[in-house]
Amino acid sequence: MNISFDLDSTLIPNGKEFETENISKVAKLFGIEEIRKGTSKLIFNLQKQGHKVHIYTTSFRSKRKIRRTLKYYGIKVSRIINEKENRRVLNSLNSYASKFPPAFNFHIHIDDLKGVGIEGEKYGFKTIIIKPSDKDWIIKINNKLKELENII
Ligand SMILES: [Mg+2]
Numbered sequence: 766m767n768i769s770f771d772l773d774s775t776l777i778p779n780g781k782e783f784e785t786e787n788i789s790k791v792a793k794l795f796g797i798e799e800i801r802k803g804t805s806k807l808i809f810n811l812q813k814q815g816h817k818v819h820i821y822t823t824s825f826r827s828k829r830k831i832r833r834t835l836k837y838y839g840i841k842v843s844r845i846i847n848e849k850e851n852r853r854v855l856n857s858l859n860s861y862a863s864k865f866p867p868a869f870n871f872h873i874h875i876d877d878l879k880g881v882g883i884e885g886e887k888y889g890f891k892t893i894i895i896k897p898s899d900k901d902w903i904i905k906i907n908n909k910l911k912e913l914e915n916i917i
Pocket of ligand 1: 771772773774775876878
């Protein structure tokens with residue numbers, strides 16, 4: 766499956782929302798961002814199972830900056846969709862959604878915003894909504910993906 770992850774408040778904390786992976790002060794100075802503890806292992810395991818992992822964010826960070834941060838943690842993703850590309854594609858589809866994963870052939874999108882889950886119900890795409898405070902977020906994602914694999 767093509768699985769997409771949101772960045773802000775899902776994988777990258779806004780302040781001190783959740784525990785993060787170790788990062789050196791130097792890396793921070795060079796603009797590498799903190800990521801949620803367990804992210805590398807989760808993405809690596811999903812890829813090992815044959816899934817393709819993507820980033821789908823409505824932030825205007827450049828793809829290059831996002832790739833650099835992920836690379837620091839040993840993470841390699843297939844596609845990165847930032848807000849610049851998202852707006853261009855959704856405008857061309859006359860879509861008013863904030864995110865529309867099917868436009869990028871993403872089968873399931875993981876996000877912190879309930880609103881994205883509501884849009885999923887409205888526009889017919891699948892989401893997993895994870896709160897920043899959710900300590901069992903990885904278990905939740907793995908369980909939901911197993912459920913979905915039986916449907917898709
Ligand atoms: Mg978010």
